[in-house]
Amino acid sequence: MVIMCWMDTKTRNKWGYFDHRRRQHQCTKRTNTTTDLAKEMTPGSFSNMASSWCNKKISSVISVFVCFLLVVSSKICPVSSSETGSRHATNQTFRPQEELQKLKYIRKHLEKINKPAVKTIQSPVGDLIDCVLSHQQPAFDHPQLKGQKPLEPPERPKGLGPTGMVTENFQLWDLSGEACPEGTIPIRRTTEQDMLRASSIRRFGRKLRRHVRRDTNSNGHEHAVGYVTGDQYYGAKASINVWAPRVSSQYEFSLSQMWVISGSFGDDLNTIEAGWQVSPELYGDNYPRFFTYWTSDAYQATGCYNLLCSGFVQTNNRVAIGAAISPTSSYSGGQFDISLLVWKDPKHGNWWLEFGNGVLVGYWPSFLFTHLRDHASMVQFGGEIVNSMPSGFHTSTQMGSGHFAGEGFGKASYFRNLQVVDWDNNLLPLSNLRVLADHPNCYDIQGGINRVWGNYFYYGGPGRNVRCP
Numbered sequence: 001m002v003i004m005c006w007m008d009t010k011t012r013n014k015w016g017y018f019d020h021r022r023r024q025h026q027c028t029k030r031t032n033t034t035t036d037l038a039k040e041m042t043p044g045s046f047s048n049m050a051s052s053w054c055n056k057k058i059s060s061v062i063s064v065f066v067c068f069l070l071v072v073s074s075k076i077c078p079v080s081s082s083e084t085g086s087r088h089a090t091n092q093t094f095r096p097q098e099e100l101q102k103l104k105y106i107r108k109h110l111e112k113i114n115k116p117a118v119k120t121i122q123s124p125v126g127d128l129i130d131c132v133l134s135h136q137q138p139a140f141d142h143p144q145l146k147g148q149k150p151l152e153p154p155e156r157p158k159g160l161g162p163t164g165m166v167t168e169n170f171q172l173w174d175l176s177g178e179a180c181p182e183g184t185i186p187i188r189r190t191t192e193q194d195m196l197r198a199s200s201i202r203r204f205g206r207k208l209r210r211h212v213r214r215d216t217n218s219n220g221h222e223h224a225v226g227y228v229t230g231d232q233y234y235g236a237k238a239s240i241n242v243w244a245p246r247v248s249s250q251y252e253f254s255l256s257q258m259w260v261i262s263g264s265f266g267d268d269l270n271t272i273e274a275g276w277q278v279s280p281e282l283y284g285d286n287y288p289r290f291f292t293y294w295t296s297d298a299y300q301a302t303g304c305y306n307l308l309c310s311g312f313v314q315t316n317n318r319v320a321i322g323a324a325i326s327p328t329s330s331y332s333g334g335q336f337d338i339s340l341l342v343w344k345d346p347k348h349g350n351w352w353l354e355f356g357n358g359v360l361v362g363y364w365p366s367f368l369f370t371h372l373r374d375h376a377s378m379v380q381f382g383g384e385i386v387n388s389m390p391s392g393f394h395t396s397t398q399m400g401s402g403h404f405a406g407e408g409f410g411k412a413s414y415f416r417n418l419q420v421v422d423w424d425n426n427l428l429p430l431s432n433l434r435v436l437a438d439h440p441n442c443y444d445i446q447g448g449i450n451r452v453w454g455n456y457f458y459y460g461g462p463g464r465n466v467r468c469p
Contacts, residue, residue: 235343400460
């Protein structure tokens with residue numbers, strides 16, 4: 001896995017490996033504690049006060065229930081007239097029996113997705129990374145995978161360089177030097193707080209249902225993307241510039257990713273997605289995190305983020321999906337990107353994910369999908385944000401670096417070396433890249449091609465500004 005460091009000079013761009021091994025962090029054994037309400041949720045929020053107050057010496061049952069009362073009471077105070085705010089501020093009459101049922105549901109769900117760990121590693125950002133036996137990961141709860149083990153690595157696409165000999169650190173939890181043992185995979189532990197933050201606990205870990213269109217605004221989702229269509233695609237590859245954009249609301253996000261797409265943009269949409277995202281609702285902070293997603297029915301009943309349901313089969317013991325990425329880029333400073341490759345195994349038909357130079361993360365079994373059992377009909381790269389229209393104005397949530405494409409290298413975020421995989425497992429440059437920004441005064445995009453970066457584009461923006469009220 002390769003993290004690239006780019007430094008701009010007047011004459012040329014330089015790149016090299018970035019070594020950011022820093023501090024030592026404690027490796028702890030996992031306890032049987034089922035509550036995790038002592039962590040802070042959002043700096044300065046009333047929910048933090050509730051969580052920290054609950055850390056006092058009170059019985060576990062009472063503390064959980066009182067914490068929950070305080071968290072809920074903090075959410076029923078009207079704070080804005082936004083669409084998102086109103087969604088969480090209405091119908092908030094407190095019903096103790098219903099809230100107890102909610103807590104029971106949460107704990108049952110946590111027991112299902114948090115698997116027994118042979119080792120637990122503490123991340124400097126507060127995450128607990130559980131080392132879970134590979135055959136006990138959530139994927140193998142799926143009826144078609146029960147009793148199976150992860151598959152052997154597939155044939156890589158032709159045109160790739162040799163695999164890397166060393167896996168460089170790119171996630172904060174890995175900086176301690178601790179690693180999950182062979183035969184296990186690292187999984188970010190989900191907490192009660194994670195689920196209590198969710199706009200819907202029944203849909204925790206899933207995107208909201210919506211009709212997806214790339215040529216218009218869709219339920220507050222705004223895009224700046226490059227895409228190819230009109231052919232049969234069996235994979236895609238890109239290097240994605242990593243930033244830490246500001247996200248203005250807990251119920252908004254900012255992400256940069258690849259989409260491998262098949263089906264219509266109706267109820268039969270199939271997607272495989274991978275990239276980085278900042279999502280305070282899902283993770284409780286503003287760190288950019290490596291993520292995956294899949295759906296076979298347009299985000300309705302199937303699919304989820306990361307390993308929050310049975311689906312994606314992880315094979316790597318060094319990459320934690322959902323963990324924070326380090327380092328990140330800085331304005332007029334060092335630029336860092338991550339390389340992602342998704343492709344269809346010609347032998348078994350599963351869709352594999354590779355990070356960097358030959359670091360296999362895992363695969364999506366072909367039976368998860370309908371249209372993607374065969375091939376993709378569109379590949380898309382770019383940024384997406386949620387605009388909840390706080391106080392009636394456009395959000396100031398940033399996309400990419402938070403700067404417009406015209407500012408160029410070191411200031412605007414980029415995707416580079418965009419490629420697709422053809423029917424014969426060949427990795428090829430794009431031939432017909434199109435770019436689209438559905439709100440160009442808020443977030444825009446500019447494409448190009450050169451000998452070093454191949455097909456590339458700059459994209460992003462600040463959100464609300466004088467031209468985007």
